Amino acid sequence: MNDYYLAHQGRLSPQNQLMVLHLRQLFFTPEGWPVVSPERYAGTPSRRFTEADLAGEWEIIRVQEPRYERQLEAGQILWGEGELKEEEWNLSSRFHLLKDGTCNGEMVDVEGKFVLTGGKWSFLTENHLLMFDLGTEKIENLIIFAGHDWENETETILFTGLDSRGRSVWGKRIE
Known part of the structure; x- marks a missing residue:
């Protein structure tokens, strides 16, 4: 089995110029696109999941493109241009995945x-692929795997993948 990882910088907090190294597990969709874990890598052993394991409450993030142009110099964001506006x-x-195969909750649209x-x-x-049919949109081939929820300090089930527009969709089971 081939394991792949992505190392990147992460800021400790907004307005802080210090950086730390983050390591995330990297996967490939059935179409061959690379996608990364929503959580930092913690060496959580891999395991098999069943449909029953996935039922519960999930926290989902759909990564959106920035809405505004940023001033760049040599490919770098200029000082003072790195702040995201609230709507960004x-x-x-x-989002709730129910045992009967239905789902409901709040989700960011396109x-x-x-x-x-x-x-x-x-x-x-x-x-190990999760699919959503939300009526107006289908989100397919979300990769399910075990990982660590750093915010809640526990092991959980995670997913990563792409939506119908090729944007990242991340999820973690929280209950």
């Missing part, structure tokens, strides 16, 4: 706005 933050939402939505979900156990 990639905020998480709560416009970057929170909307109440529902639909169906399914899990391809053999390939």
